[in-house]
Amino acid sequence: MAVKIKTAAGTIEITNEVIATVVGGAATDVFGIVGMASKNQIKDNFNEILRKENYARGVIVRQEENGVAVDVYTIVSYGTKISEVSRNVQEKVKYNLENLLGVTANSVNVFVQGVRVLPD
Numbered sequence: 001m002a003v004k005i006k007t008a009a010g011t012i013e014i015t016n017e018v019i020a021t022v023v024g025g026a027a028t029d030v031f032g033i034v035g036m037a038s039k040n041q042i043k044d045n046f047n048e049i050l051r052k053e054n055y056a057r058g059v060i061v062r063q064e065e066n067g068v069a070v071d072v073y074t075i076v077s078y079g080t081k082i083s084e085v086s087r088n089v090q091e092k093v094k095y096n097l098e099n100l101l102g103v104t105a106n107s108v109n110v111f112v113q114g115v116r117v118l119p120d
Helices: 016-028 052-058 082-101
Strands: 002-006 011-015 033-036 059-064 067-077 105-116
Touching: 011 016, 016 033, 016 052, 016 059, 016 067, 016 082, 033 052, 052 059, 052 067, 067 082, 082 105
Parallel strands: 067 105
Antiparallel strands: 002 011, 033 067, 059 067
């Protein structure tokens, strides 16, 4: 599915994959996030951090009446406060969706799939 935005010049359609890429980029920019994780690790057979081209595998986008609901699957750095990092992800994702795409984020749910110790 796609989000449709009507303007005076016509209609703009933004696909879920584009939204997922913007969400993944925003989430990985937050301090304390090591990377994105697959939303279905057993089915996708992914046990590692997703690369930029696979961000859509770590994000679920659902259309709602007046916006979208987003689920973000992340891997957090060891030693960071998970609740604070998750809140920062929520704020950054919501900000980027509204300012870059013009899409309203009704809810941003952050799922922590793992904790990684970063090498020194």
